[in-house]
Amino acid sequence: MSAASERWSDLKPRVLSALVMVAIGAVEIWLGGWWFLILITLLTSVMIWELARLTQPSMPRLALAIAGVAAACLMVDEGWPSVSAWLVFPLVPLAFMATPRAQQRGAAVMATAIMIAGHGLFVLRDEQGTAAMLWLLGVVVVSDVMGYFAGRILGGPKFWPAISPKKTWSGTVAGWIGAAFLGLAFVILGYASPWVIVLSPVVAFAGQLGDIAESWMKRRVGAKDSSGLIPGHGGVMDRFDALVGAMVLVMLLTQAFPLPIGG
Structure with a gap:
């Protein structure tokens, strides 16, 4: 295989997997309600x-048990809003903290971020509407696509070689630029205020940090992918780590400022 062919060897499975996920996600976002909650609960x-x-590779039953607790927490919090998320969500990171591995603290932080993102995605769709949801997903996808192509075509210095050796500065900045143009498109279409042009690259950067955080964890445990569930992408966390980072930032920002889109 030539160097050029090897550079693009993962493009076809990535595109096919992405198309399937986009189709499923679009239908679920449009349906909203319990259908969307089920999808978010499953992914989380x-x-x-x-x-x-x-x-905890030697404890598969524990992994299933913790995942079950996560699903139950989301269903209880969103299905019965009288139960506060802050009462049930800590159960998941606490479960990671109780495990004996050295990565327990990092895993607990990541588990907290995943749970906040799962909760936030449902709240964003329910309270801000479809436009806000599509904007967030668009920022993450555009940033990823622009980063993928710019990084492979332009190359250049690495962004954080010790943790994510494939991520380049050219791809990172291209992701910010793509996100800004996506924000501009939402402004032109009348779905957002001009502030979203500034916010979009910031959210894209948060998504990139989510990707780096997962890369850090995989390096700590010596794994290439989080699993092999999605062809061309590895696992679900490999595909949605950026969405987790972006959603966590959006959740934090909305505690202080109204989101300049949707609502």
Whole structure:
């Protein structure tokens, strides 16, 4: 295989997997309600399962149990809003903290981020509407796609070689630029205020940090992928780590400022 062919060897499975996920996600976002909650609960619990498998490979039953707790927490919190998320969500990171592996603290932080993101995605769709949800997903996808192509075509200095050796500065900055143009598109279409043009690259960067955080964890445990569930992408966490980082930032920002889109 030539160097050029090897550079693009993962493109076809990535595209096919992405198309399937986009189709499923679009239908679920449009349906909303319990259908969307079921999808978010499934994705969140699978990511928690993958994280538990990474940090506890010799305890598969424990991984399933923690994933079950994560699913139950989301269903209880969103299905019965009288139960506060802050009462049930700590059960998941506490389960990671109780495990004997050295990565327990990092895993607990990542588990907290995943749970916050799962909760936030449902709240964003329910309270801000479809436009806000599509904007967030668009920022993550555009940033990833722009980073993928710019990084492979332009190359250049690595962003954080010790943790993510494939991520380049050219790809990182291209992701920010793509996110800004996506924000501009939402402004032109009348779905957002101009502030979203500034916010979009910041959210894209948060997504990139989510990707780096997962890469750090995989390096700590010596794993290439979080699992092999998605062809071309590895595991669910490999595909949605950026969405977790982006959603956590959006959740934090909305505690202080109204989101300049949707609502």
